[in-house]
Amino acid sequence: MDSAPNIERPARDERLLILIARTEESFDPLVTALLDANIQGATVLESRGLGTIIRSEMPIFAGLAALLPQSTGNRVVLSIATRAQIDELMRFLSQLPIERRPIAVTLPLETVMGLGL
């Protein structure tokens, strides 16, 4: 029988961090805030928000473009961070003008694999 996979229990205060920069301009301050909060690893995904998809790919919504946000969901950042790092990050992000703040979500972690390589 195969040995157990290398699944680790995360440290108790670690969280999954999901951040969504809405625009290109809001991404730079997000990155500097992450680094300043000493979050040293993250995955960045190019993304598009629902509004952008509706605007560009769904003809039945034509004519509503003016009612939809110009740009949404520009990039998604995924990371695992401690509560202290997240608290610091949130404090930094809350200092940004509201239109440059990302959407931010944290979730508890059950198991992790492949970190620290």
Add this chain to the structure above:
Amino acid sequence: MLNEFLNPKLVQRLDPSPEINAFIRSVCQEVSADVGLAETTLEQAFLARMRSGAVSTPEGVAFLHAVVVGAKQTVVGCCVMPKGLLLDYTNPPADIIFTLVGNSATPWQHVRLLARLSRIASDAETRKRLKSAATGADLLAALLEEDKRHG
């Protein structure tokens, strides 16, 4: 955060602006003893950084920095030059110039400090406050105050 690393002698208001090589040499002279490295080593590290890409931003802020093997400590400085200093040709002359030397063994500390300086300098009102400092001592006080606000 910054107060651990700022060398007050590197926090200055310079008017008129010095010639670029003279400025880099003066920074290296001041930093040399702090980091325990020869001035020429530091000068070469700064020049190598400048050759590798732009060090200034369209907002007129420059981050002249180098990570050097064997640096005993990290040192940060900040100069305000009302007449500006042209550090690369892709951006206008910089009137706020941060200088930073760190140890290559602690790259994340360097990155984190650059991120903090970038956060401070990205705010137009903050830049205005820093540029209005009349003396080096005023600039140091303003910088520490901004660091507190951004920390």
